[in-house]
Amino acid sequence: MRPNKRDELVRKALQVFYQDGFHATGMDKLVVETGVSKTSMYKHFRTKEELILAALRLRDENFRNWFLRRIEELADTPADQLIASFDALGEWFEGDGFRGCMFIKAGAEFQDKTHPIHVQAAEHKRLLLEYFTDLARRAGASVPEALACQILLLKEGAIVTAVLLKSCDPAREAKAAAKVLLEAALLN
Amino acid sequence: MRPNKRDELVRKALQVFYQDGFHATGMDKLVVETGVSKTSMYKHFRTKEELILAALRLRDENFRNWFLRRIEELADTPADQLIASFDALGEWFEGDGFRGCMFIKAGAEFQDKTHPIHVQAAEHKRLLLEYFTDLARRAGASVPEALACQILLLKEGAIVTAVLLKSCDPAREAKAAAKVLLEAALLN
DNA sequence: CCAAAGGTTTACTGATCGGTACATGTTGTG
DNA sequence: CACAACATGTACCGATCAGTAAACCTTTGG
Numbered sequence: 001m002r003p004n005k006r007d008e009l010v011r012k013a014l015q016v017f018y019q020d021g022f023h024a025t026g027m028d029k030l031v032v033e034t035g036v037s038k039t040s041m042y043k044h045f046r047t048k049e050e051l052i053l054a055a056l057r058l059r060d061e062n063f064r065n066w067f068l069r070r071i072e073e074l075a076d077t078p079a080d081q082l083i084a085s086f087d088a089l090g091e092w093f094e095g096d097g098f099r100g101c102m103f104i105k106a107g108a109e110f111q112d113k114t115h116p117i118h119v120q121a122a123e124h125k126r127l128l129l130e131y132f133t134d135l136a137r138r139a140g141a142s143v144p145e146a147l148a149c150q151i152l153l154l155k156e157g158a159i160v161t162a163v164l165l166k167s168c169d170p171a172r173e174a175k176a177a178a179k180v181l182l183e184a185a186l187l188n
Numbered sequence: 189m190r191p192n193k194r195d196e197l198v199r200k201a202l203q204v205f206y207q208d209g210f211h212a213t214g215m216d217k218l219v220v221e222t223g224v225s226k227t228s229m230y231k232h233f234r235t236k237e238e239l240i241l242a243a244l245r246l247r248d249e250n251f252r253n254w255f256l257r258r259i260e261e262l263a264d265t266p267a268d269q270l271i272a273s274f275d276a277l278g279e280w281f282e283g284d285g286f287r288g289c290m291f292i293k294a295g296a297e298f299q300d301k302t303h304p305i306h307v308q309a310a311e312h313k314r315l316l317l318e319y320f321t322d323l324a325r326r327a328g329a330s331v332p333e334a335l336a337c338q339i340l341l342l343k344e345g346a347i348v349t350a351v352l353l354k355s356c357d358p359a360r361e362a363k364a365a366a367k368v369l370l371e372a373a374l375l376n
Numbered sequence: 377c378c379a380a381a382g383g384t385t386t387a388c389t390g391a392t393c394g395g396t397a398c399a400t401g402t403t404g405t406g
Numbered sequence: 407c408a409c410a411a412c413a414t415g416t417a418c419c420g421a422t423c424a425g426t427a428a429a430c431c432t433t434t435g436g
Contacts, residue, residue: 021297023211027424037385039426048424105296107352109209111287122352129356149349149356150365154338157345161337164295164310168317168337177338177369184368215394225415227396236394 006044007058009034014055018102022052022109022117052106052117059102060124068131078138079186082151083178085132089155090171093162100163104156128152140186147185154178194232195246197222202243206290210240210297210305240294240305247290248312256319266326267374270339271366273320277343278359281350288351292344316340329373338369 012034016025027048031038045051067088075084092098103121110117132148141147154177158170200222204213215236219226233239255276263272280286291309298305320336329335342365346358 019299021211021299023209024297026422028422038424039386040384042425043383046425099299100296103352104292104348107348108288108293108296109212111207111209111351118352125349125352126355129353145356146361146364149358149361150342152353152356153342153345153349153358153362153365155345156348157341157343160292160295160344160348161313161341163299164291164306164313165317165340167314168333168340170337170341173334173337174341176334177341177365180369180372181365214392216392226394227416228414230395231413234395 009036009041009044010051010054010058013051014058017052017055018059018099019097021105027051049117053120056102056106056117056120056124060120060127063102064124064127064131067128078135079140079182082132082135082139082147082182083175085151085155086158086171086175086178089158089174093158093171098162101156101159104159125152125156128155136185139182141182142185147181150181150185151178154181197224197229197232198239198242198246201239202246205240205243206247206287207285209293215239237305241308244290244294244305244308244312248308248315251290252312252315252319255316266323267328267370270320270323270327270335270370271363273339273343274346274359274363274366277346277362281346281359286350289344289347292347313340313344316343324373327370327374329370331373335369335373338373339366342366342369 009030013030016030016033020029027038027041030051031041034041041051045054067085070088070091071081071085074087075081103124106117106121110121112118113122129148129152132151133144136144136147136151139147154174158174161168161170197218201218204218204221215226215229218239219229222229229239233242255273258276258279259269259273262275263269291312294305294309298309300306301310317336317340320339321332324332324335324339327335342362346362349356349358
C-alpha cells in the first residue's frame with residue numbers, strides 16, 4: 001500500500017465523480033476505471049463516503065491552488081485581483097472538461113446540512129469567502145465582508161449559469177457587475 | 189385513470205425528489221409514499237425520467253407563479269420589482285422546506301447538455317432571464333439584457349450560497365448589490 | 377531457504393435499482 | 407345480469423448497489 005497508490009485512486013475517482021455525479025457513480029465503475037480490485041479499493045477507503053470526502057479534499061486543493069495562482073498572475077493589486085477573478089472563471093468555463101462546481105453539486109446531492117460531505121462542501125465556499133474578504137479589505141472596501149459576499153454571489157451565480165445558460169456570457173457580465181460593486185464599495 | 193390522480197402522483201414525486209434528490213430517490217420509495225402500486229405508477233409514467241420531467245414542469249409552474257406574484261405584491265414599478273425579487277428570495281430561503289433550487293440540482297445530476305432533464309432545467313432559467321430582461325427594459329436600463337443577466341447571476345448565487353453558507357445572509361447582500369447595479373444601469 | 381505478514385484477487389452477500397408479465401379487481405355498456 | 411375494457415396489485419425480472427469472506431500471491435525478515 002504505497003502512499004501514491006491511494007492518491008492515484010483519489011485522482012481517478014475525482015474525475016469520474018466530477019463527470020458523472022456521486023450517486024450515479026458506483027464503486028464497481030470506479031474499480032473498473034482504476035483497474036484495482038474491489039477489495040483493494042475498500043482497503044484504502046472504508047466506505048464510498050470516505051472516498052468522496054478524499055476526492056473533495058483533492059478538488060478543494062486543486063481548485064483553490066489554481067484559482068488563487070491564476071488571479072495573482074492576472075493582476076497585481078487586491079482591487080484588480082477581485083475583478084480578475086472573473087477572467088480566471090471565464091477561462092475555467094471555456095475549458096474542455098468544465099462541468100460546474102463540484103461543491104455545489106456535492107451540496108445538492110447531499111442536502112442534509114449535518115452530512116460530512118455537505119459540511120466539507122460548505123467549508124470550501126467558506127474558504128473562498130475568506131479569501132475574497134481578505135482581498136476586499138486590502139482593496140480598501142468600507143465593509144469588506146459585504147463586498148466579499150457580493151463577489152462570491154456573482155461567482156457562484158456565474159458558475160451555475162455557465163452550466164445551464166450558455167447564452168448570456170456569465171463570466172463577462174459577472175466581471176462587469178463586480179467592477180460596479182467594487183467601485184461603490186470603495187466610495188462609501 | 190382520472191386526470192387528477194396523475195397530478196397527485198406528480199405532486200408527491202416533486203416533494204420527494206426535491207427533498208432527497210433524483211438519483212437518490214428510487215421508484216419503490218415513490219410507490220410506497222404515494223400508496224399506489226408500481227404497475228399503476230408505470231401506467232401513468234412510462235419511465236422514471238418521464239416522471240422527473242413532469243415533476244420539473246410542475247415545479248417550474250409553481251415556482252414562477254409564486255415568485256412573479258410575490259414580486260408584484262412587494263413592489264409596483266419595474267425598477268422596484270427587480271429589487272424586490274430579492275426580498276421574495278429571502279422569504280423563500282427562510283421557509284421551512286427550503287432545499288435550494290430544484291433546477292440547479294437537476295442540472296447538476298444530469299449534466300449531459302442534451303439530456304431532456306438538463307434541457308428542461310435550462311429552460312426554467314431562460315424563462316426567468318426573460319422575465320428579468322422585461323423588467324430591466326421597462327425600468328429603463330440602457331442594456332436590459334446585461335442588467336437582467338447580472339440580476340440573474342445574483343439570484344442564482346444567492347440560492348447556492350443560501351444552501352451552503354448561511355453565514356453571510358445572501359438575500360440581503362444580493363439585494364444591496366442589485367440596487368447598485370440597477371442604479372448604474374440606469375445612469376449610462 | 378522457510379515462514380510470517382500483508383496486499384490483491386475471485387467470488388460472493390443481501391438489498392435495491394428501474395421495469396414488467398400476469399392475474400385480479402372494477403367499471404361502463406348491452 | 408353478462409361481458410368487454412381498462413385500471414390495479416402481486417410477484418417477479420436481470421442488473422446493479424455498497425460492502426465482505428476467504429483463497430491467493432508477493433514481499434520481507436530470519
